[in-house]
Amino acid sequence: MRRRSLGRRSFLRGAGGIALALPMLESVGPARAGGSTAPVRYLQFMHVQGTLWNEWAPSGSPDAMVLSPILSPLEPLRDSILPVMGCDNPSASEYGVNGHVDSGRTLFTCAPNSGNNDLADGPSIDQVLADRIDAPTPYKSLQFGVGRAGVGEYQALMAGPQDPVPLDADPQQIFDQLFAGLDDDPAQQPNAAQRLRARRQSVLDAVLGEFNGTVARASAADRQTLERHADKLRELEIQLSNQGDAGVGCSTPVVDLPPGYAHNDAGQDDVSSRVLIDLMVMAMACDLSRVGTLQYTNYHGPHYPWIGVDVPGSYPEWHSMVHDLPNMADLSAPRAVYRWYMEEYAYLLQQLADTPDGDGSLLDHMLVMSISELGNPASHGTNDLPIVLAGRAGGQLTPGRYVDLGGARTGELFVTFLNMFGADDTVFGNPAHCSGAVSL
């Protein structure tokens, strides 16, 4: 794999002016080698439909944990993980749509319901962390959906009240946006696309000038729309001038998709999962962002052909089967699927562990969380969510054990996250469900 050229990438994203600035920008590289100042990143991994709690929960003493059948794919990484029991999301029950939408919208936001029942009325933890970290990265956050792009019924990520953050799902498009052109020869004359990219700052300045003129003439309701759009352009402008601080493990990932691949085909979620994990790991290694989300979006359930599991014939689809779990004598199908999600999580963690970063691995410098919107899937309950933290967060997390929080709330867990990243927040989401940080 070829090493990327930092200077070139900065040029491609149009940092600071015109094409002629290229030679100057090259002095920014090469990528940081070694050193212990690697930044800490946050990544959340959301799978769907809860788990089989009795086959998920670790046993033994916390410091000598015995991993359950569903968590067993994480065995090689047992020193890097921290399963969390006893953490609930009480906010879900306050949204009156349905068991999935309510739990999905509140999972990362813990937001109170202002009464309109639509999208969540508050930001999600990933976006708040990104705001607090305020890293000089080209992207505030990255969010990849296995299966579906855009804003969904299950909208979990929010930049603010009623302000959804859409998922990207097409691996080729993600690659093109994040990595394409990185290996171009900087000595070549820039082409039209590169020259335009080099002018992005001045173009956005001109566009913002047009917004100023238009906003002044707009009605109150329209002004809100225009001002929000202009705010996003200002954020974009800042991002575009950021170069990040690529670590030693940074290189251009390989996107190798099989013939006939379609990212929105649930039957190929296994392919999507791996390629999106690879892209996310390298985006973190290259410091394109310090906050990421990987979300599995098919809650109605693919039939999981790649693990040879099919929904038993009496159920029209996976989702219906999950509702009937308490009545099922043979749990082999759901067990295999829940285990598969943990295999993907193990793959993600292994990639992070294998990628050098600073004085250790990327995983040493990350806080990773696997979570699902549901605890008990059959009743769509949101207590005892299956949470597995991982990484060392730059020394702030001590994995290799499990912890039972005994009925803490997700908002409290997220305050703990914020504190780990140096923010002094004491409340996250609905204050009624948050009494400050928990002890991990």
Added chain:
Amino acid sequence: MALLLAGCYTGISDQNGSGEGTDTGGEGSGGESGDESGDDGPPVDCAGLGAGLAPMRRLTKAQYDNTIRDLFEGQVQPGSTFPVSVIHEEYSNNPAANVVSLSAAEDILIAAEHAAVQVIEGIDAVVACDPGPACAEGFVDDFGRRAFRRPLSTAERTALLDVYAQAEAEGGFADGIGTVVTVVLQAPQFLYLFEAGGEEVQPGVIALSDYELATRLSYLLWDTTPDDTLLGLAEAGELSDPEILREQAQRLLDDPTRSGPALDRFVREWMHFDGVPAFDKDAARFPAYDDVLATAMDQELSRFVDGVLQGGTPTLRTLLTSPVTQVDATLADFYGVTPPGADWAEVELPPQQRPGLLSRPALLAEHSTASSSAPIFRGRLVRTQLLCDAIPAPPADAMANAPEYPEGATERQRSEILMEHMNCGACHSLMNPIGLGFEHYDPIGAWRDLDVDGSSIDARGEIVVGAPDLVGEFDGVPELGERLAESEAVTACFANQFYRHSLGLEVSQALSCAVEPLEQAFVESGGDIPGLVLELIGSNAFRLRVLAEEE
């Protein structure tokens, strides 16, 4: 006119003191606000003029793509990254479907650059004059006027010429022009249909300017930016003459290559049709449903709609009852008719099997699950889109408390169990009995005589609640289509839907004082669809705008 069905069950809404609304539009859950007076505050009226509300609308992806092609007269192809609308229950031009997120802002930037690269690389095809300052000024004036759909203000002109001058100094003439294009294609004047209005006809009501009328008309009937004729008439101040506006509407309608796709898009969004790729269906049970068949069905839907609108009797009745459609070899095989000689040809199918829009396989496949015929979805489509009734979202514990069904049960048996289970029937009686009338169509829209258990299909259905001319039993989609086509409530609902589509309105924004005259005129016309379009465009609901309270 919409029937208020909120409260068909006593929901979960108050258990946490979270207010009373359980019917406020959870996507995918059937909620539509049935409150015509708006969500907050006192009702807005139409100033006694039949004037309506109109929020500012951002270009949809379809509108953007068409606009790019037309602005550059086919020399530039639109990029793929322009964000798609996030449609919940409303039409794609509803403002809530087009909120610009941070990543959407970047995607719009990339799409603008994609167009500008083509402009730079093909500058001679885009700009006819000799490169130089005068040529650049001419381009800014002309392109600016067509992209902003009105002449540039002095400030706008100066700003764009500054952009040109800076980029020209760095990279030459083509870079200067290309950079102007990059700015214009991200500017709010281009991306938003912004209607500041002309004169105030009375306090709180403005008449649209001529240019704004040209824009509304063009995006409604052609889904694209106004052509030179419309801009010329606007410049001459003639479009505010209702007669001329109507003539222009007729001219646009008379070009089916452009009005056809625009009206087809309305029908697709009205019918909640989003496309059904082969992988959406259970391949083991429906091996015939491959990408070739899925694509053919999708095309047939457009060809059927087009056939109705271009035919001799373009009425709602024809739309809901006509057995005439077009087939290619794939669909001929699917329908069991003789394959056409040409690619596509008109056929008349058995009216007892394929009467009208509701029997189109593409729609039937859309409103099914991967492996079941889903009377709930089909009944819901009729209830919300043809009857304009609101169905509250299911309670949070609905699925957790769902009944158990015996293995191999038919959809009719499952519906009977569901309707008797706990309080489910209170709302499901609005949907399932209608949907059971579609049981002759399997999950891919194919006709079937035998049910999943081997018994003969029973396609009797019933409209349980509704206007007196709608309520009652029916046998299959042929009788249902007839019943709907005869109904004044359904006819009025269609006019209401088209009005909402025309301005991206939510249910609560379609003021009854604005839309009722249209509904009435459409009923009196016998459901004449082109007549409805012309009636709307000539109406005060289209030509005037009520300023919302906070304006």
